[in-house]
Amino acid sequence: MGGEVVSGGIGRSVRRPDGPDKVSGAFPYAGDLRVPGMLQARTLRSPHPRARIGRIDTAAARRLPGVAAVVTAADVPGVATYGLIVADQPVFAATEVRYAGEPVAAVAAVDAATARRALAAIEVDYEPLRPSTDPERVLAADAEPLHPAGNLFREIDIRHGEPGVDGPVVVEDHYVVGMQDQAFLAPEAALVSPAADGGVDLRVATQWLHSDREQLAACLGIPENLVRLTLAGVGGAFGGREDVTVQIHGALLARAAGAPVRIAYDRVESFLGHPHRHPARMWFRHTATADGELVSVQARLVMDGGAYASSSPAVLANAVTHAAGPYRVPHARLHGVVVRTNNPPCGAMRGFGVPQVTIGHEAQMDRLADALGLDPVELRARNAVRPGDVLPTGQVLGAPLPARELIQLVAARPLPPPPAADVTGLARPGGLPAAAEPGRVRRGVGYALAYKNLLFSEGMDDSSAARVRLDLTDDGTPRVRVHSACAEVGQGFVTIAGQIARTELGVEQVDLAPADTAVGSAGSTSASRQTWMSGGAVRGACVAVADRLLARVARAAGLPAEVVEAPRRTLRIAAGEIVGVEAGLRVRLADALAEGPIEADYTFHHRRTTALGADGQGDPHVAFAGAAHRAVVDVDIDLGLVRVVSMALAQDCGTVLNPLSLRGQVEGGTAQGLGLALMEELVTVDGVVTNPNFHDYLLPTIADVPDLDFVAVTEPQPDAPYGVKGVGEAPTCTAAPAIVAAIRAAVGRDLRRVPVRPQDLVDLPTRADVHTAGDASTA
Amino acid sequence: MMAGGKSSAMFRPRTVGEAVEMLAAAHESGTAVALLGGGTDLVPALRSGERSAETVVALRRVLELRVRGAGADSLTIGAGVTYTDLDGWSLSPGLARAARVVGSVQIRNTGTVGGALGSARPGGDLLTFLTAADAEVLTVSPRGPERMPLPRFLADGLAPDALVTAVRLARPGGPQVYLKIGGRQAAYPAVVSCAVLVDRVRHRLTCAIGGVGLLPVRMGEAERYARDEVDWSTGTVSSSAARRFGDLVVEAAARVSPALPAGPRGSAEYRWHAAGVLAGRAFARCLHLTAPPVGEPARGSAAGGQP
Numbered sequence A: 001m002g003g004e005v006v007s008g009g010i011g012r013s014v015r016r017p018d019g020p021d022k023v024s025g026a027f028p029y030a031g032d033l034r035v036p037g038m039l040q041a042r043t044l045r046s047p048h049p050r051a052r053i054g055r056i057d058t059a060a061a062r063r064l065p066g067v068a069a070v071v072t073a074a075d076v077p078g079v080a081t082y083g084l085i086v087a088d089q090p091v092f093a094a095t096e097v098r099y100a101g102e103p104v105a106a107v108a109a110v111d112a113a114t115a116r117r118a119l120a121a122i123e124v125d126y127e128p129l130r131p132s133t134d135p136e137r138v139l140a141a142d143a144e145p146l147h148p149a150g151n152l153f154r155e156i157d158i159r160h161g162e163p164g165v166d167g168p169v170v171v172e173d174h175y176v177v178g179m180q181d182q183a184f185l186a187p188e189a190a191l192v193s194p195a196a197d198g199g200v201d202l203r204v205a206t207q208w209l210h211s212d213r214e215q216l217a218a219c220l221g222i223p224e225n226l227v228r229l230t231l232a233g234v235g236g237a238f239g240g241r242e243d244v245t246v247q248i249h250g251a252l253l254a255r256a257a258g259a260p261v262r263i264a265y266d267r268v269e270s271f272l273g274h275p276h277r278h279p280a281r282m283w284f285r286h287t288a289t290a291d292g293e294l295v296s297v298q299a300r301l302v303m304d305g306g307a308y309a310s311s312s313p314a315v316l317a318n319a320v321t322h323a324a325g326p327y328r329v330p331h332a333r334l335h336g337v338v339v340r341t342n343n344p345p346c347g348a349m350r351g352f353g354v355p356q357v358t359i360g361h362e363a364q365m366d367r368l369a370d371a372l373g374l375d376p377v378e379l380r381a382r383n384a385v386r387p388g389d390v391l392p393t394g395q396v397l398g399a400p401l402p403a404r405e406l407i408q409l410v411a412a413r414p415l416p417p418p419p420a421a422d423v424t425g426l427a428r429p430g431g432l433p434a435a436a437e438p439g440r441v442r443r444g445v446g447y448a449l450a451y452k453n454l455l456f457s458e459g460m461d462d463s464s465a466a467r468v469r470l471d472l473t474d475d476g477t478p479r480v481r482v483h484s485a486c487a488e489v490g491q492g493f494v495t496i497a498g499q500i501a502r503t504e505l506g507v508e509q510v511d512l513a514p515a516d517t518a519v520g521s522a523g524s525t526s527a528s529r530q531t532w533m534s535g536g537a538v539r540g541a542c543v544a545v546a547d548r549l550l551a552r553v554a555r556a557a558g559l560p561a562e563v564v565e566a567p568r569r570t571l572r573i574a575a576g577e578i579v580g581v582e583a584g585l586r587v588r589l590a591d592a593l594a595e596g597p598i599e600a601d602y603t604f605h606h607r608r609t610t611a612l613g614a615d616g617q618g619d620p621h622v623a624f625a626g627a628a629h630r631a632v633v634d635v636d637i638d639l640g641l642v643r644v645v646s647m648a649l650a651q652d653c654g655t656v657l658n659p660l661s662l663r664g665q666v667e668g669g670t671a672q673g674l675g676l677a678l679m680e681e682l683v684t685v686d687g688v689v690t691n692p693n694f695h696d697y698l699l700p701t702i703a704d705v706p707d708l709d710f711v712a713v714t715e716p717q718p719d720a721p722y723g724v725k726g727v728g729e730a731p732t733c734t735a736a737p738a739i740v741a742a743i744r745a746a747v748g749r750d751l752r753r754v755p756v757r758p759q760d761l762v763d764l765p766t767r768a769d770v771h772t773a774g775d776a777s778t779a
Numbered sequence B: 001m002m003a004g005g006k007s008s009a010m011f012r013p014r015t016v017g018e019a020v021e022m023l024a025a026a027h028e029s030g031t032a033v034a035l036l037g038g039g040t041d042l043v044p045a046l047r048s049g050e051r052s053a054e055t056v057v058a059l060r061r062v063l064e065l066r067v068r069g070a071g072a073d074s075l076t077i078g079a080g081v082t083y084t085d086l087d088g089w090s091l092s093p094g095l096a097r098a099a100r101v102v103g104s105v106q107i108r109n110t111g112t113v114g115g116a117l118g119s120a121r122p123g124g125d126l127l128t129f130l131t132a133a134d135a136e137v138l139t140v141s142p143r144g145p146e147r148m149p150l151p152r153f154l155a156d157g158l159a160p161d162a163l164v165t166a167v168r169l170a171r172p173g174g175p176q177v178y179l180k181i182g183g184r185q186a187a188y189p190a191v192v193s194c195a196v197l198v199d200r201v202r203h204r205l206t207c208a209i210g211g212v213g214l215l216p217v218r219m220g221e222a223e224r225y226a227r228d229e230v231d232w233s234t235g236t237v238s239s240s241a242a243r244r245f246g247d248l249v250v251e252a253a254a255r256v257s258p259a260l261p262a263g264p265r266g267s268a269e270y271r272w273h274a275a276g277v278l279a280g281r282a283f284a285r286c287l288h289l290t291a292p293p294v295g296e297p298a299r300g301s302a303a304g305g306q307p
């Protein structure tokens, strides 16, 4: 409607409304919330990856002055377990702990130091058991079940084409992806207040208020309407806030103490408290014709889900269905399992199963190109999927998906100048400490192409509701109020919602009501879905409001009944007015609203998909977005230090609603993929995380991430509001494999493990060599 | 105080004498006391409960600890001197270099020399440099001032009622190089570090490696090799000597005992290897090589190939 006249509508680089507060430090994150009389909570976690619990004695802790409540499994009034897909995770471990870091008890006290002392006073008798931490062993016939539900979360076996058909050129190898963490900067936090009606009010940083509510109500044993959540400031999420962490513990403590409770993790606890990206062990076999057409792809994936299910079954579906990548594959056998171990639980993280398989299929494409003597870009372009192709699941690929165009576009971007002989400072691999030696630095260029599904898959109807109200402010100015439960986690819904409302209703002032459970579910802020789904809901509600307003005006102007029925054909909203050119009508919005506000609810649904059936066939994904990255790296070949010199990205973005916001998403996605390629890994030893802190879990800094050369391909997506696509995940999937490919090109080694560590790039002395050499030299 | 423990008290002495009195009083009354420099290590440790202190003695206002000075042949650096103060100090370019690559600008602005010694992290940048520099540590306690070699200070630890007032090292007698690596482009703790200091007057080269032992380690055998190989009249050495120097460092690094326990960042073998590469490079950058640097003391084929 009147989008061309109102400023701040769709298509513009509207600034984030919360931007200045975030930059200046005034923005209140969940962990910053305080209320008078509030207690501080802390969680007791198992140090053992697996142990039987004999007895938990909280008496001494309860007696400590200043301790208001201590809760354990015995204090959970409702269902004892929770979970996103299946409720297999105990609120507190009762009889057995299954991962190091599993909550056993929680306390609320007058201050943090007292709470800490109370934790130390809780006695837990653990009988340590041998942990099962090798995901390839837990399915063996003689393997012990680690949980009553068994060790297999899900198995998927996709059969496509004919079995046993091979091309003459074959590449085959194993690949490993380590455990990345979402590492959002604001740790988990909630402020929980018991309410007089027996309910509970939470202000919490989360990705999906209504899913939290459902799980909370079940575990608290109270009706959902007594559990009220309001979104508090979220400092990053990336999937790590999809699972419940602080919510139930905080609510149990607040109800037990009868006082508001602040439950907030520190960095170590944050690393232990939420599920991570699934580590994967993958085997791929690709075959092609002599002139480079893919004939078959086989993949076997083993994903480590850790101790509890979280979103493992859905992550596996993504991994297996995307395992062949965005390529035309006549014959495929794609098999995967996601299993239970005594490692930390793994679940949702940006890319949701796809970044792992992309590491594998893209390494295979490079090796196939080598084997064929083809350029890696040419091989990808030749085999890229096109709309109308049948994917390995049997799903027919919808338009648009310009895979071939993406890889060609990114390859055509100008390359950075070659490394200078006298490079200094940050331009050297390893940076300012200048350990790198320019004469020993080699340049490499690598490419990756991938696609990522958008929205929830496999038959889920993850709809989003929104309520829009158009009224007048006290001084008579038209104003739109948008109410959605969409969790703003940094992705920019708060900006986009305003742009949509301004576009549809031609009103500049748009207020966003706090996201809470007083309105219907918006679904999760994940799966690249909120601009599409909640954007669609806001748009739908705005359209309904506009229709009612136009009908009101038509009726008041005495226009014929058919105009009142379908007023849009005759009337439109433009620049604060309702205009009907043919009818010769012009009414100020303010006048039309004098009669009273107009409000409408709208629920947006995406097209229905189907679950994977026998042989992994179905129509599982709503749509896809493609991306292609080119990475240029410099590697010090003696030290194995890598510097990413430049990144270029071509991405299939659909219609762009906000170029600035889009840029934020693709730069962030690229940086997070860079982290996966080079440094981000939670390292476990016998199930215990050894680096739950930012000294040892390294994130890329601004010195690691080069400027992004970005080209958006903007073919509109049918069925999506304005033709949008989700944009946040696709670049995370391609950044890492492109960097790995560039390193491979620089050092001439096949790389089978991500993150790539310096030690993987050099020939290392063995203990035997150095000891012999040492003996010789001392002799 | 900042750590949230309600019973802790903060003292802010203005002189070393006052600080010692406060330490002594706390010690006598049996209260747990912690010295606070910049707090970059201590505050996180108190917050997480890893350390606790009933009394904190903050040294920031003790101006006499914040001076750095030069004598005829030595440099003295007060315990309260920050990394930022050291960065750009022309009298000790090597130390300046080591200070400049510590953490981030925020850490450099607050972190102090006294704190670096108090924490004695295995990969501490200053510690590696000071180990190569044969530094001495000056302390004060109720029993008076004391001065000891850095290794003894590190081995014995500090008496609970003492504080570090300064470190002292010789004025540079030649080129000094400090190198570190650690997993990204900036703001990282060292996985492996190397300091090489050349003394053209006394015909000595010293080398310390951080990241292989619990503390930085001197590379005695490599140092002796260098002493014999370098042509001290010209400061030149053959390029093959750089390679050999690096190999000797790898061997010594692998023999360090007790070794730094395996951590999440860098295998032991990689750390030995990297120590050799860094040492070879630092060596080559401190001296004039007689042949063009054809390569590095890397082991195996530098071009790689199929592993």
Ligand SMILES: Cc1cc2nc3c(=O)[nH]c(=O)nc-3n(C[C@H](O)[C@H](O)[C@H](O)COP(=O)(O)OP(=O)(O)OC[C@H]3O[C@@H](n4cnc5c(N)ncnc54)[C@H](O)[C@@H]3O)c2cc1C
Pocket: B034, B035, B036, B037, B038, B039, B040, B041, B042, B043, B059, B079, B080, B101, B102, B103, B104, B107, B110, B111, B112, B113, B114, B115, B116, B117, B118, B119, B121, B123, B124, B125, B126, B158, B162, B163, B164, B165, B187, B188, B189, B190
């Ligand atoms: C984000 C981050 C990055 C870092 N990066 C690096 C790095 O790259 N390289 C590196 O080497 N270090 C690094 N560090 C570690 C740390 O900053 C330094 O070691 C610093 O020198 C500590 O100094 P401080 O003054 O802050 O010490 P404090 O935290 O105040 O004290 C540290 C310890 O020393 C004791 N102490 C303080 N002053 C004295 C004194 N005068 N006498 C005796 N004991 C004393 C304290 O009681 C405490 O035990 C980093 C730390 C952080 C938080």
